[in-house]
Amino acid sequence: MHVLILGGTTEARRLAELLDGTPGLVVTTSLAGRVASPRLPPGEVRAGGFGGIEGLTAWLRQHRVGALVDATHPFAGTMSLHAARAAATARVPLLALRRPGWVPVEGDDWHEADSLAQAAALLPALGRRVFLTTGRMGLAAFADLDALWFLVRSVDAPEGPRPARMETLLDRGPFTLDGERELLGRHRIDVLVTKDSGGAATAPKLTAAREAGLPVLVIRRPPIPEGVPIATAPERAAHWIEDQRAGGPAHGTDDRAPTRTGRPEARRVGD
Ligand code: NAP
Helix, strand or coil: CEEEEECCCHHHHHHHHHHCCCCCCEEEEEECCCCCCCCCCCCEEEECCCCHHHHHHHHHHHCCEEEEEECCCCCCHHHHHHHHHHHHHHCCCEEEECCCCCCCCCCCEEEEECCHHHHHHHHHHCCCEEEECCCCCCHHHHCCCCCCEEEEEECCCCCCCCCCCEEEEECCCCCCHHHHHHHHHHCCCCEEEEECCCCCCCCHHHHHHHHCCCEEEEECCCCCCCCCCEECCHHHHHHHHHHHHHCCCCCCCCCCCCCCCCCCCCCCCCC
């Protein structure tokens, strides 16, 4: 069976590692091709967009894909929507592999926004020296905030419109709590902006912000397309693939348990 993993995340790489060497399984990981030197998973790797829903549908058919795993980043909402539409048209079983979102704990001072634009509108009321960790894409949303200073951390250098007063820090997680404490102190940060990416690798900034009594502006995740089953760990996704090969569900997936915050119940790890 041919499995296509839509990747670009640690979980996607981990799933490819788990499936690597399984007899009778061909695994291809697809990357968007945005990062200059990505960490590559085992198995086949392809890079670049498919050409929308139609392009992905054609790819699934042409390569006789028997199972599709959308293991893209929780904020890659367009790709997830395309995956849902293409899988339905090509009649390929689809699973979303999503690490759980973060949830606030006692002492956190979280403010939530539904988009980068909304975060930019809320930001001036929260602080003046901003640690912006939402990635190099979308900096344009903050470009008009001339009264604020930004420390922007990203894997590759930002391009395009961006804030006038900013410093760039090129780095890739995992990050340590000591490192994050030091960074907040050295740059006299008074507000943190983050996507609700979840996972342990980038969670220490939340702890460091809580310790320092700083407000955190959290961008909420886009929804997963209706009807797509979810696994919250690569091991569960590997079981789901086994089930597809066996012709039916034996292990099941992680149901989305509604919580106070509307997100799957999850504890933040890494504290
Ligand atoms: P997006 O806005 O949802 O997708 C935009 C377009 O990029 C898609 O329509 C598709 O082009 C192409 N694309 C996205 N992911 C792809 C993949 N895995 N393989 C092939 N084409 C892909 O995505 P994004 O937010 O720009 O993220 C791009 C990639 O970076 C994803 O793989 C994601 O896992 C990773 N990533 C994203 C974030 C984030 O914060 N958004 C953070 C870390 C990593 P076509 O329509 O031409 O097929």
